[in-house]
């Protein structure tokens with residue numbers, strides 16, 4: 209097992225990475241917990257419900273078990289309320305410990321429920337997608353979507369522990385693997401050029417879920433994310449670099465309807481656009497932008513942006529938590545492995561978007 213430590217003002221906790229962590233889940237439940245509430249979805253429950261129940265039975269604690277509907281389109285207030293209903297129906301007190309068992313959708317919602325229930329109860333992240341293992345389970349961002357904008361309602365709320373068992377990735381559809389790899393390669397682009405080189409060299413092994421390649425990718429991604437969030441938990445500056453490609457990506461997700469493109473796919477395509485914008489705005493070597501596009505394609509994510517209509521892109525990108533006033537702020541790369549955040553006028557972005565010249 210490998211451990212990565214996260215240290216933020218909002219909490220200090222370990223990320224445990226290793227095969228067998230699912231079976232050892234009881235270790236992460238604090239002794240004084242009065243009950244455990246597992247929040248998962250119907251897909252993950254069918255695959256891992258039985259082993260997780262068996263692992264948690266070792267604690268001898270009462271269990272609330274909730275299976276939400278699967279999908280980004282269910283990352284809503286209604287699903288959140290189902291979690292509160294289940295906790296209240298079982299009369300769970302402040303010492304209940306929530307367990308988020310699933311991908312980023314379940315993790316973000318269960319974390320937000322933990323932040324709100326009785327003004328805050330403890331929770332453990334048990335991420336079961338590659339994307340959640342390398343990104344969403346770490347750092348304490350929790351949220352639901354609003355029809356007008358992605359992740360617009362939420363809280364910063366750190367888990368007690370993150371338990372990552374790479375063995376569960378064996379059942380993940382190939383498209384979800386590709387989406388998770390988008391967040392892996394992001395870390396190389398924004399903070400670690402040698403890791404980007406390594407990803408280029410190991411893309412086939414990563415897509416094939418080779419044990420050693422995936423273990424290293426998860427570990428390095430968690431280390432890089434832990435470094436960033438430990439310096440800037442609440443995104444007052446540095447943390448925004450983790451949103452590279454997300455300004456465009458979130459617009460794609462909400463513009464096409466949640467769930468049409470996977471989050472990682474939208475981020476992958478968004479990183480291609482952000483790299484092209486970086487060439488125009490902050491001198492990124494065009495050859496690096498080409499490498500970024502080639503790697504996004506190689507992991508199996510789309511590189512061709514959808515046509516949302518030129519004005520609609522900006523309408524959507526104006527609903528972004530990084531923005532100040534009406535200026536859209538983008539994460540840009542002056543060089544591979546280095547990121548910055550700056551406002552860019554719409555007129556300079558427009559030509560990069562599908563049919564952008566029509567609206568200019």
Ligand code: NAD
Nearest residue numbers: 251311312313314336337339340343344349376379380471
């Ligand atoms: P997801 O949670 O929808 O999971 C993807 C699909 O895989 C779902 O159908 C799920 O049921 C299924 N699944 C999960 N584990 C599986 C397994 N082991 N085997 C087979 N199928 C499995 O999507 P995601 O990509 O994990 O997460 C995307 C979400 O994460 C988005 O809502 C995004 O906004 C959020 N996110 C949050 C952060 C953060 O810092 N909090 C960071 C990145 C993304």
Ligand code: GLY
Nearest residue numbers: 347349447450451
């Ligand atoms: N995924 C972006 C962040 O955690 O800040």
